[in-house]
Amino acid sequence: MTPPRDPAAMAARDRAAEYLVSRHRYRWAEALPWLACIAVFFLFPDRLTFGSQVLVMVLFALSLDLILGYAGIVTLGHAAFFGIGAYTVGLGAAKLGWTEPISGLFAAFVLASLGGFISGWFLLRYRGLTLLMLTLATAIMLQEAGNLGSEFTGGYDGLPGLVFDPLLGRFEYDLYGHTNYIYALVVLAVVFYFVRRIVYSPFGQALTGIRENVRRMHAIGSPVHWRLVTVYTIAAGIAGIAGALFTQTNAYVTLTVFEFENSAKVMVMLILGGTGRLYGAFLGAAVYMIMEDYFSKLSPTFWQFGIGLLLVLAVLFARRGVLGLFEQAGEYFAKKKGTKP
Amino acid sequence: MPQFAIIAVSILFDGLAYAMFLFITSVGLSVTMGLMGFVNLAHGAFAMAGGYIVVSLTRDLGIGFAPSLAIAAVSVGAVSVVFERGLYRRLYKATDLEQVLLTIGLAFMAIATATYLYGPIPKSVPLPPWLQGDISLGFRAFPTYRAFLIVLGLVLISVLWYGFEKTNIGAKIRAAVDNRRMAESVGINVDLLFTLTFALGSGLAALGGGLAIQLFGLSPSFAVLYLVLFLIVVAVGGLGSLKGTLLAALVIGIIDTGGKYLYAEAGGFFIYAITVIVLLIKPAGFYGRE
Numbered sequence: 001m002t003p004p005r006d007p008a009a010m011a012a013r014d015r016a017a018e019y020l021v022s023r024h025r026y027r028w029a030e031a032l033p034w035l036a037c038i039a040v041f042f043l044f045p046d047r048l049t050f051g052s053q054v055l056v057m058v059l060f061a062l063s064l065d066l067i068l069g070y071a072g073i074v075t076l077g078h079a080a081f082f083g084i085g086a087y088t089v090g091l092g093a094a095k096l097g098w099t100e101p102i103s104g105l106f107a108a109f110v111l112a113s114l115g116g117f118i119s120g121w122f123l124l125r126y127r128g129l130t131l132l133m134l135t136l137a138t139a140i141m142l143q144e145a146g147n148l149g150s151e152f153t154g155g156y157d158g159l160p161g162l163v164f165d166p167l168l169g170r171f172e173y174d175l176y177g178h179t180n181y182i183y184a185l186v187v188l189a190v191v192f193y194f195v196r197r198i199v200y201s202p203f204g205q206a207l208t209g210i211r212e213n214v215r216r217m218h219a220i221g222s223p224v225h226w227r228l229v230t231v232y233t234i235a236a237g238i239a240g241i242a243g244a245l246f247t248q249t250n251a252y253v254t255l256t257v258f259e260f261e262n263s264a265k266v267m268v269m270l271i272l273g274g275t276g277r278l279y280g281a282f283l284g285a286a287v288y289m290i291m292e293d294y295f296s297k298l299s300p301t302f303w304q305f306g307i308g309l310l311l312v313l314a315v316l317f318a319r320r321g322v323l324g325l326f327e328q329a330g331e332y333f334a335k336k337k338g339t340k341p
Numbered sequence: 342m343p344q345f346a347i348i349a350v351s352i353l354f355d356g357l358a359y360a361m362f363l364f365i366t367s368v369g370l371s372v373t374m375g376l377m378g379f380v381n382l383a384h385g386a387f388a389m390a391g392g393y394i395v396v397s398l399t400r401d402l403g404i405g406f407a408p409s410l411a412i413a414a415v416s417v418g419a420v421s422v423v424f425e426r427g428l429y430r431r432l433y434k435a436t437d438l439e440q441v442l443l444t445i446g447l448a449f450m451a452i453a454t455a456t457y458l459y460g461p462i463p464k465s466v467p468l469p470p471w472l473q474g475d476i477s478l479g480f481r482a483f484p485t486y487r488a489f490l491i492v493l494g495l496v497l498i499s500v501l502w503y504g505f506e507k508t509n510i511g512a513k514i515r516a517a518v519d520n521r522r523m524a525e526s527v528g529i530n531v532d533l534l535f536t537l538t539f540a541l542g543s544g545l546a547a548l549g550g551g552l553a554i555q556l557f558g559l560s561p562s563f564a565v566l567y568l569v570l571f572l573i574v575v576a577v578g579g580l581g582s583l584k585g586t587l588l589a590a591l592v593i594g595i596i597d598t599g600g601k602y603l604y605a606e607a608g609g610f611f612i613y614a615i616t617v618i619v620l621l622i623k624p625a626g627f628y629g630r631e
Contacts, residue, residue, distance in 0.1 A: 074438045122621060128437055129380060130624045133576040136569065137613040137620075144610035260569065264445060271442055305453035311446030315439050316431070 024200035033282045037185055041178075049177035052249045054289045055184040056242050061270045061281035062188075062195055063238035068267070069276030070199060071231050072211030073124065077135030078239060079262035080119070080142050081112040083255075085240030087146070087153065088112070090253040093162045095152070101164045101248050105187065108244035109237040116236020117229065124228045136260065143258035158254025162247065180249040187245060191238055196278060198234065207231055208276075268307065272314060274321025283322055347481055352599045358487035360594025361494025362556065366549030366567070367574040368501065368586050369542015375518040375581015376535050377433050382444040383424075384546055385568030386451035391417045391547020392559040393455055396464045406469050410551045418544025425539045448564050455561040463558035466551075486555050493552075497545075498587060505583050514538060518581035519630075573616050579629025588627050 040051055060082055067073040085108035092098035092107065123134045146153045153159070166172045171179045198204050206227050209217045217224050247253040256262070265288075273284020288307075295303035318325050370384045391413040398409035424447070432440050472489055475482035505511040517524040517531045525531050553559065553567070574593055578585030593612050600611040619626070 068438070074436075074441065076441075126620070126624050128378075129374065129572075129576050129580070130620055130626075132380070132437070132441070133572055134617060134620050137573070137616045140569070141610060141613040141617070144608045144613065148607055148610060260565070268442075271438075301453045301456045304456070305450050308446040308449030308451075308453065311442050311449070312428075315435075315443040315446070316428075319439065 024196075030279070033279055034189070041181060041185075045178070046176060048181040049249075050289075050293065052177055052180040052184040053246075054286055055181070055188050056246045056249065057266065057269060057285040057289055058282050059184075059188050059191060059245065060239055060242035060266050061273070061285045062192065062278070063235045063242060064266050064270050065275060065278065065281050066195060066198070066235040066238070067232055068270060069280070070204060070211065071207040071228055073228065073232065074132060075135040076132050076260065076263050076267075077137070077139035078235075078266060079258055079260070080135075080139035081116055081236040081239035082243035082246070082262065082266075083139070083142060083146075083258040084108070084112040084115050084236075085243030086247045086253045086257045087243075088240065089164075089244040090159045090162060090247045091153065093164060094154075094159045099163060099165045101167060101183075104164075104248065105241050105244050108240040112240020112243070113233045113237035115240075117233040120229045120232035120236070124225060124232060136263070139258055139263060140260065143255050146255045146258065153255070156255050158252055158256075160252045162251045162253070164248055164251070177249070184245055184249060187241065191241060192278075195238070198231075199278065203227070203230070211276075268311060270321075272310065272321055274323035277321075277323055280321050280323050287322065348602060351481065352602050353595065354483055354491075355487065355602075356595030356598035357591075358490045358494075358594075359556070359598055360590040361490050362549055362553055363570060363574050363594050364494060364587055364590035365497055365552065366546050367571040367578075367590065368583065369538070369545045370571055371575045371578060371586045372514065372518070372538050372581055372583075373535070373542050374575060376514070376521070376531070376538060378580075379429060379433060380437055380440045380444065381429070382441060382568060382572075383447040383451065383564075384444075384543075384571055385564040385566075386448045387417055387421060387543040388546040388550035388553070388567065388571075389451060389455060389559070389561065389564040390420075390550065392550035392554050392563065393459055393464075394547070395551035395554065396459070396466055396559060399466050406466065406472065410548055413551050414544040414548040417547035418540040421543035422536055422540050425536055429539075448568070452561045452564050455564070459561070461561060463560040464554065465558060466554045468555060490552060490556075501583060510534070510537075570612075573612065575626075577616055577619050577626050579626030582626070582628035585626055585628030 037055070041048065044051065060078075063081075064075075064078050067075065067078075088108040088111045089098075089101075089104040092104055098104060098107070119135075119138050123131060123138070126134060147155050150156075164173070167179060167183055171183075173179050206217065206222055209222065210224055210227060214224060243257060246257070266285075269284040269288045270281055271284070272288060273282065274280030291306075292303060295306060314321065320327065366384075366388050370381060373379060373381060394413035394416060395406070395409045398404045398412060399406055404412070428443065428447075432443055468486065472486050474485050476485050476488055477483075503511075505514065513524070513529050513534055516527075517529060517534055521531055550559070550563070553563070557563075557567075570593065574586060574589045577593065578587070578589030592615065596615055597609065597612045600607055600609075623629075
């Protein structure tokens with residue numbers, strides 16, 4: 001290939017190269033969500049139990065972003081892996097006396113990834129409605145299986161009153177959820193670091209390629225199925241960690257974690273925040289949970305109508321979510337100033 | 342008559358009645374999905390709307406059960422055209438995800454509206470005398486209502502089969518399902534065809550919703566709870582196939598009923614297991630095109 005001689009084309013090529021080199025660097029704006037999380041700890045010390053629930057959902061939405069936002073896998077059964085993680089630590093604590101929390105997270109990660117690997121290996125050959133139904137059916141089957149073994153799992157009454165060891169053997173859980181909040185935030189930060197690394201790696205690029213044009217990826221010899229199975233396994237493991245955190249911070253778990261509603265809810269959060277941009281999970285989960293907390297106290301019916309309307313409006317007018325709206329606004333003002341974004 | 346034979350006949354009878362409900366409600370979804378590839382998660386909401394219209398007409402206005410069913414089917418079919426023209430049309434070329442989100446948003450709004458208007462408690466419907474009681478077949482008495490459901494289902498299947506296979510418009514629909522572009526290039530107005538089938542499918546869903554009240558009771562969660570079953574029937578049967586939808590409805594209806602008779606603790610486990618097995622072997626369903 002001969003290099004372009006035209007100076008404009010050269011400049012464009014340099015800009016593209018510059019973009020590729022700097023794309024993964026940390027930007028100042030990225031500190032904002034983390035500073036907000038820390039600020040919440042000091043500003044709302046009596047709402048931290050709710051705060052750790054939000055962080056759990058952020059983590060769950062982040063795992064979905066990997067497969068939905070980056071790899072473009074549309075699933076209605078992501079709650080399956082959240083549930084596997086939740087029950088790993090739940091049953092571990094109730095039946096085996098495994099009450100050490102951090103090793104519990106690892107166990108949840110391993111088992112949920114295993115579930116993701118097995119189901120992904122079978123299911124990811126399919127697309128469209130078939131894939132939707134297969135993922136949905138897998139999650140509900142797990143739920144029904146849990147109900148079938150209700151002597152062991154507690155069925156829909158769940159496993160209440162679980163007790164976990166103090167964190168690192170030192171930090172007791174307090175009534176206000178301070179320990180839990182910090183715990184959830186640290187886990188989220190660690191996982192987020194890895195997810196960010198994955199997204200900006202060549203592997204992450206391949207995923208985006210599969211999302212944008214799967215035929216072309218096949219044509220250039222990318223092992224599409226293996227890439228998808230790999231990311232599905234990772235995302236399942238992260239969802240498992242989120243589920244385990246859910247059980248640990250609530251000290252109970254019921255079979256409702258496997259429900260279709262749980263899968264749908266996390267998807268709605270991610271869509272509202274914006275897919276394929278990491279921080280969409282933060283914004284979406286936080287906005288959704290806070291609105292749900294506020295409006296469903298006012299009137300659950302009203303809230304359900306509102307979330308339905310939000311979804312319809314988001315699809316019609318804001319397909320890139322709230323973050324997408326910000327980006328559009330940014331582009332608009334940049335254009336007005338006459339500078340290129 | 343031996344015990345197991347009586348149980349087998351009961352399972353077949355109840356399963357058949359259940360299958361007819363599944364078929365009536367899902368067939369429209371199958372054809373519209375086959376035509377446009379549109380994932381319509383609001384289909385259950387149309388069925389629910391039909392059910393509540395029947396409740397209102399029979400309870401508040403004192404109209405008979407059968408005419409109420411007809412009114413519900415026609416009115417929901419007519420209203421669905423507004424949705425199709427106004428909203429769905431914009432998203433035919435959009436991704437699965439966007440279609441899923443739009444229609445699930447509509448389903449949520451419908452559930453909230455139904456909860457607001459009718460409350461969360463399940464509703465029942467007064468049946469006319471000719472649908473009450475049992476029909477005795479010597480060894481066992483069968484509920485008249487389920488027998489009626491089976492007969493109505495068979496009649497609708499015959500009518501749909503005739504319309505689909507023997508009429509001009511049915512041939513056009515089949516052509517458009519097979520190859521939309523080709524059908525358009527030989528001058529078939531696929532857009533209009535789609536609006537018509539969408540209205541017909543939504544009307545049938547409303548009819549199914551009205552028929553379901555007596556079987557399961559009607560609460561706002563109907564729109565999502567049974568939606569999963571409709572989607573399973575459509576996916577297992579194969580998109581746009583009348584034969585496939587019928588076969589899938591029979592398989593799911595009878596297996597689910599059998600499971601509930603023989604092993605109630607398992608709940609819906611069997612139908613989901615069957616769904617996964619069928620779709621793993623035949624990803625496009627029984628009669629879908631690969």
